[in-house]
Amino acid sequence: MAINYNFLSLALIIFSTILHHCLSELCHPEDKKALLQIKKFFNTPNIFPSWDPKTGCCGWYGLTCDYKTHRVNDLFLNYADLAGPIPPQVGDLPYLETLMFHKNPNLTGPIPQSITKLKRLRILSITWTNLSGPIPDFIGEITTLDFLDLSFNKLTGPIPSSIGRLTKLTGLRLDRNQLTGPIPASFGDLTGDNFYLYLSHNQLSGKIPASVLKKDYTYMDLSRNKLEGDASLLFGSDKKNLEIVDLSRNLLEFDLSKVEFPKSLTYLDLNHNKIIGSLPVGLTELRLQLLNVSYNQLCGKIPVGGELQTRFDYSAYFHNRCLCGAPLPNCK
Known part of the structure; x- marks a missing residue:
């Protein structure tokens, strides 16, 4: 059977045009606007070459969308050589469930308050950056979180007791910073199952609160601090699921x-x-x-x-x- 290549070429052009138009539509305009503002904020166009305003953002590198609503659910800006502070526009992605910045050594400044607008956020992970300043008290407002990882940064000051309000947490990592002061007693209010807690390589001091020691952990690492007193309550009995203790x-x-x-x-x-x-x-x-x-x-x-x-x-x-x-x- 002979193939009409002219017809086939025309069909492919028409299909490509339709597909390009469809992909452009597969992106909520408000999400696309916020993402393009984030790109502009970093002022390094070559970092996000796929973030083309002529295409649908759901096909862009470093993010995923809900296949039905086409709202951006996850943003992974990892190994991107981003420089400067975290843009406040990350708070303008209201359906975000995961926000992750990993291995961006030139990322600096504080944690932006705009993240408190993310009412569906479940995972917040900002690791291996040069983020500095205190862990802000407003972090306790993101009550949807079940995983918080701020390890390997340059965060200073005390750990805010407001983290105890994040009752859905099952994992908390604040290790490898320059945190000082005591472990908040409010950590005992964290009720997630199979909980793991990493606070190592800081300058934490004082006694470990009894409310914290009585909690059932799976993994706990409090090493390389200045903690004192009795930690024997941590072990308890066979009713605990403790696997790793440092x-x-x-x-x-x-x-x-x-x-x-x-x-x-x-x-x-x-x-x-x-x-x-x-x-x-x-x-x-x-x-x-x-x-x-x-x-x-x-x-x-x-x-x-x-x-x-x-x-x-x-x-x-x-x-x-x-x-x-x-x-x-x-x-x-």
Whole structure:
């Protein structure tokens, strides 16, 4: 059968024209306006070459749209070499559920208050930037959030207690900043299941509130701060789902021999604290992948069994007051 190439070419041109027109329409005009303002704000046209005002924004790089409403749901501005502050126009995308800036080292300035206009936002992730200033109190107004990640920035000052109002949170990362002051007691009001909390590599101080320690976490990393006092309430009993705990390099002081560990625990790092007592026999019943209790004030014989001798060498136990037994020297 002969092919009429002239007819086929004409059909393709007509189809392309119709498709281009359709794609142009697959974008809410207010969303498109906000996105083009964001592009203009950064003043680097070559960063978003696909953000062409002649095409529909739902086909642009770094975002997704709802396939029915064509409203922008997710904005991922990652590895984009963006410079300057976060544009206030991000708050003009009312259907946004995810807002993410990752690995933009030239992104600076504070967190803009305009994000409080995002009444559907579930994930806010601003990481590996040079964002500075305090974590603003208005962050607690975004009550739809279930994940907040502000790690690896240059944020300073205290953690606002208003974060405790984000009761839908299941994950909170504020690690690798320059935060100071105590952990807010309001963190105990965070009710999300399978919760994980990362506050490591800051300058947090004071005692960990009992309301925080009693909460059921899956992962907790408070390492490399200046926290003090008793953290034993964190462990509780088998009713907890605790899997990973890192409290290392703080000023914590409690009797480890009185602690009951949940069977779910697989990672326990307590090194460089002021912990006293002996290692409880309950540790032999755990399937630990990591254990480090070095540089404390522990005494007594290391219990025999489980993973305590087979998986971990002397470096997991050394520099204690009088801890002994394999893999350390024998007790006298």
